[in-house]
Amino acid sequence: MPVVTFNGPIGAGGNEIGLKVAGILNADYVDRLILSEAAKRIGSSVEVLHMKEQRTVQMRDRISYFLQTMLERSAMSGAAGEPYFSAGMEYLPSEEYSELVQEPQTAAQKLNDERVLEVTSAVIKDLAKSDNVVIIGRASNIILKDTPGALHVGLVTPPDLRIRTIMERENLSEKEAERYVTETEKARVMYYKKFFKVDPITPHLYHLILNTEKVDSDAAAEIVVTAARRMSEAATAGAASPG
Structure with missing residues (x-):
């Protein structure tokens, strides 16, 4: 069954x-669930910042608060409780990485960064083992680069x-x-550079690169589905062949 990862700019x-x-x-579609499961595994309690009013900076505030909370409540803290997503978390984009790439202030903060990356990678690998899954972002292409049949x-x-x-x-506003897109x-x-030592725009990190200015979403989906099925079939045939 196909495993597909999508990565690219917001x-x-x-x-x-x-x-x-x-x-x-x-197939299963996995986006913010990756963070939710990762937080659960390290015992984090994901708190959602309640905004009293709609403000233009609400998206960045929510992102910053969410990720900072996740890092602070690391396995070291022994915090209990399961993560949750409630009102307002629709504003959290899967491509947001800013908190993790900030220079750690303390040894504990560095450990938290590494721990979050470790468990996020483990969650992505576990998802791929189940087959028939579409995973968005989180450098999933790098984490699953050695997974047979993954597109x-x-x-x-x-x-x-x-x-x-x-x-x-x-x-x-424009x-x-x-500013948000640039940042x-x-x-x-x-x-990508800090944790995987690669540039995300390097072509050989992908099987397909689609320019969504030139290809609409329906056509793009058809292309990806065809390629994913072929990749999966080839991997299955290869595994079944005598060594």
């Missing part, structure tokens, strides 16, 4: 295409289109969306 269409691919393949899809699109997408999706992409690149 606003490039990974969520939309990923959902369509998962629907066609009747790794990279998405690209011009910055102006990504800015427009974020403006519409998050109800931000200036706010531009998020910078953090994503730093995340």
Whole structure:
């Protein structure tokens, strides 16, 4: 059964295409669940910042608060309770990496960073073992690079289109969306370089790279589904062949 990962800059269409691919393949679709399960494994209690009013910085505030809380309540703390996602967590994008790439202030903070990365990687690998899953972001292409039959899809699109997408999706001004897209992409690149020693835009990290300016989401989904099925079939045939 197919395993597909999508990675790319925020606003490039990974969520939309990923959902369509998962629907066609009747596969599990995994986005924020990765963080939820990772937090559960390290005993974190994920707290959601309740916003009293809608503000233009709400998205960044929620992201920063969520990830900082997750890091602070590490396995060292012995904090109990299961993570939860409630009102407002729809604003948390899967591509957000900024808190993890900040320079650690203490040895404990560094341990927290490494622990979160460790368990997030373990969750992604466990998901892939179940087969028939679509995974969005979190450098899943790197973590699953040695997984037989897994298809790794990279998405690209011009910055102006990504800015427009974020403006519409998050109800931000053009200036706010531009700043957010720029900062998020910078953090994503730093995340790959810091923890995996690679640049996320390196072509050989992917089997397919789709320009979502040129290919609409329906066509992109069809391309990915075809490739994913072929990859899965080839891996199955290879495993069945006598050594």
